[in-house]
Amino acid sequence: MGRDQRLEKGTGLGVILAAATCDPAEDIICAPANVLELFEFKTEILGIPGFTRTTFLIFFAAALVIAFLYFGLRKRDVVPGRFQSIAESMVTFVKEDIAVGIIGPEGAKYTAYLLSLFLFLLVGNLFEITPFVNFPITSRMAIPAFFAIVTWVIFVFVGFSKNGFSYFIDTVWPKSVPIALRWLVGLIELVSVFILRPITLAVRLFANLVAGHLMLTLLLASGWIFISSVGDIGVRALIGIPWFVFGLGIFVFEIVVAILQAYIFTLLSAVYIQTSVHPEH
């Protein structure tokens, strides 16, 4: 079995198993030839064209979210069970704290979008630290970019439909700014609102998850390789222990990052919609 095949099989099974499939006798630190190997899965499941592991995980995340909401809110008991109260507190959190809290009373109708966004990104981010999955689907640019574009379409559409064409005029020609600076502020606002907002929204999520996945892979995999090759390299295998412990510390940190980034993406989507609903603030 060649080096590339081994790595592909390893990354397919997850970080820790990836370390086990490396051959420590040949190369102790089995870094991939290209860092993209950690993020691209070429093997097609069931022979369906284009249906790779990433695609499967996207559908799996969507199914998880749908199942969570369906089974959580199916019975609607007055005294909710444990599962129902988790689902209800999620919905209440997104509705009260994000949709109504940021956008205002008329923000309740955006709850559906924000809730699906939050739950899907949360599940997608938490795949990073789920054992045997170990791959955040949001570290592929397609997912954050798609949701950023959807948010962009929503807030531009809401801005134009609520305020007419004056939404655009107020953005590029802000009345509250002194006339001498107005063109400059307008130019900055034009670039920032219509171009940089969706880009930064997508890149923030993407970059955080890529960095987290890389750190976890490097620390846990190399630590495990050192520890497991103790028969070949003797006492020098001890260097793997601090690496593995540091990797476990990062693991806990990544739980926080995964939840926080899903929250921030949803929060910023709500803020961008709010600036279109009330453009003067």
Add this chain to the structure above:
Amino acid sequence: MVEELAGPIALVGYGLAAVGPGVGIGIVVGNAIQAMVRQPEMAGVARTTMFLGIAFTEALALIGFVLFFIA
């Protein structure tokens, strides 16, 4: 001396782009902590605003990150 250095200059660019947001996020979070300590009953509002401030301050670092891929 200079010709001995090799590697993409974009790496240096990203490092420079990260300085400003680093300082900025420090200021944002520090002031948010002050606000939360002084008025614990407003901690929820301060936290939300803090995340927003971080998100906007981060934008420059994120643009640097993108430029690293483009360059």
